[in-house]
Amino acid sequence: MGRQRSSEGRTLGKGWGPRQRPGVSNVPETEGFEKPAIPTPEKEEEDPELATSGGGSAAAPSPPARGRSQGDADLAAGSVGRVNPSSDVISNGVRVEVSSSYSPDRSDPSSRKHCFVYKVRITNVGNEDPVQLLGRRFEIQTVGSDRKDVVTGAGVTGRQPIIKRGETFEYTSTAPLSVRPSGDTRVAARMTGSYEFIVVTGADDKMQAEMGEFHFVLPDDL
Numbered sequence: 001m002g003r004q005r006s007s008e009g010r011t012l013g014k015g016w017g018p019r020q021r022p023g024v025s026n027v028p029e030t031e032g033f034e035k036p037a038i039p040t041p042e043k044e045e046e047d048p049e050l051a052t053s054g055g056g057s058a059a060a061p062s063p064p065a066r067g068r069s070q071g072d073a074d075l076a077a078g079s080v081g082r083v084n085p086s087s088d089v090i091s092n093g094v095r096v097e098v099s100s101s102y103s104p105d106r107s108d109p110s111s112r113k114h115c116f117v118y119k120v121r122i123t124n125v126g127n128e129d130p131v132q133l134l135g136r137r138f139e140i141q142t143v144g145s146d147r148k149d150v151v152t153g154a155g156v157t158g159r160q161p162i163i164k165r166g167e168t169f170e171y172t173s174t175a176p177l178s179v180r181p182s183g184d185t186r187v188a189a190r191m192t193g194s195y196e197f198i199v200v201t202g203a204d205d206k207m208q209a210e211m212g213e214f215h216f217v218l219p220d221d222l
Helices: none
Strands: 010-012 045-047 050-053 065-070 086-091 094-102 113-124 131-142 147-154 168-178 187-199 207-217
Touching: 094 187, 094 207, 113 187, 113 207, 131 168, 168 187
Parallel strands: none
Antiparallel strands: 010 168, 045 050, 050 168, 065 147, 086 094, 086 207, 094 113, 113 168, 131 147, 131 187, 187 207
């Protein structure tokens, strides 16, 4: 059986998740994959645009880099059709699940300060050999803005975990945003991205595990 680790930044045992599907495909969330609990502040680590907490195999990656790119027109105009606070995608034998929620205890709507929590599960579902996460690239665009913030860096929450087939690495992050409701949407921001990884016992070819698009959604009562 696979090994068990602590609840933050953990690698779970075998038997979790389906087998690989070809290419990149959206599939239903795993049963029991609930909205994340709010992590305790003292265990968080700051990251540009994102404050993270979690764990995994030890590594010492360099600080993340930040840039900007062209944003999506619908979010810039405050008119978003499909709203999804979660995503579930399989690519190159790695499954990435994300679920987000609003954190009222850390938010101050009167000052346009809104904090969101999201939980990520990364599972090796289709690679017989272990995979190692090397880095990540996230794009986040807030409502009303015509630009995306791009964050890239080595590792995940300060680690580069090795994940055997059937095992899961998971972590929880927070996204503090300065926004106000815009247009006809309750969406505060949109996020997507990818994780770079290699198959440990194979060639050194780097591959991408896609993080599907999801939204940070403001409560209706704000």
